[in-house]
Amino acid sequence: MRVAITQEAIYRYPAESNYSIQYLRLCPMTGPDQRVLSWRVAGPGSLRPWTDGFGNAAHVLVVEGPHNEVRVRAVGEVDIADAGRPLPADTDPHPPELFLRPTRLTEADDHILRFAGGFRPFLAANVRKGLDSLMTGIHDSVDGAAPPEPETVTASQALRGRTGGSWTRAHLFLSCCRSLGVPARFVSGFVCREPRDRGGLSPHAWAEAWGSGAGWLRFDSSTPMSNTRAHVRVAVGLDYFDTAPIRGLRRGSGGGTIDMRMRLSDGTGGKAAHQAQQ
Numbered sequence: 001m002r003v004a005i006t007q008e009a010i011y012r013y014p015a016e017s018n019y020s021i022q023y024l025r026l027c028p029m030t031g032p033d034q035r036v037l038s039w040r041v042a043g044p045g046s047l048r049p050w051t052d053g054f055g056n057a058a059h060v061l062v063v064e065g066p067h068n069e070v071r072v073r074a075v076g077e078v079d080i081a082d083a084g085r086p087l088p089a090d091t092d093p094h095p096p097e098l099f100l101r102p103t104r105l106t107e108a109d110d111h112i113l114r115f116a117g118g119f120r121p122f123l124a125a126n127v128r129k130g131l132d133s134l135m136t137g138i139h140d141s142v143d144g145a146a147p148p149e150p151e152t153v154t155a156s157q158a159l160r161g162r163t164g165g166s167w168t169r170a171h172l173f174l175s176c177c178r179s180l181g182v183p184a185r186f187v188s189g190f191v192c193r194e195p196r197d198r199g200g201l202s203p204h205a206w207a208e209a210w211g212s213g214a215g216w217l218r219f220d221s222s223t224p225m226s227n228t229r230a231h232v233r234v235a236v237g238l239d240y241f242d243t244a245p246i247r248g249l250r251r252g253s254g255g256g257t258i259d260m261r262m263r264l265s266d267g268t269g270g271k272a273a274h275q276a277q278q
Helices: 096-100 110-117 120-125 127-141 155-161 166-179
Strands: 002-024 034-042 046-051 057-080 184-192 201-211 215-220 231-237 246-251 259-265 271-277
Touching: 002 184, 057 231, 096 166, 110 127, 110 155, 110 166, 120 127, 127 166, 127 201, 127 215, 155 166, 166 184, 166 201, 184 215, 201 231
Parallel strands: none
Antiparallel strands: 002 057, 002 246, 002 259, 034 057, 046 057, 184 201, 184 231, 201 215, 259 271
């Protein structure tokens, strides 16, 4: 499936800034599950490509001089594999065991340990089916129909509040997997939903869990789908902070908030708009 993506993010500052630096993770990479046909990132100031510690294609954007807006645009086409394929270990520069490490967003408390423990017998019988059951259990336990929570909501807060978007559900899946001894990593990108002519492409997050002998398997607790061809994979890490599409700092703006807007196109005439505030 060939997908055309146009993504625009606009940071508007409440007061003029004289220096800002943004770390961008907006570039999908070719791998067993997708092929990047073309991709371009544009922005004001100095834009320097680099590869981060998880092997993600990234950019550093530095804007100097007075400005009250930073506009970043990413445009390209990706061909998604016909069938979802597990990813081998060599798709990551680190061993799977690294992704057993808890983070502030994924640390398991007693509530999560009890919830995850209910899936231990399923995992013991069959790892793949056990992880599918965990994915479905999170989908049923956390209401995604409610307004999505910020990306920085912890796994524990998501389970206790029983509400959250794809980011919080992914963090909860990671927390459960790691507490059960299964390496799992956070993935950011896009998901293609049907019908595609009604804004079926949107920013999204999901998880990949390590199945010994099988490779990295995709689990999306929001859809819920596992190893389907609906996802465009952009960046991986221990949690959202490692994969955030845009994170940065500014100087001289006098505080306030940043308004970020993203507009996406799936190449079929349908458009989706995603807005967030930081």
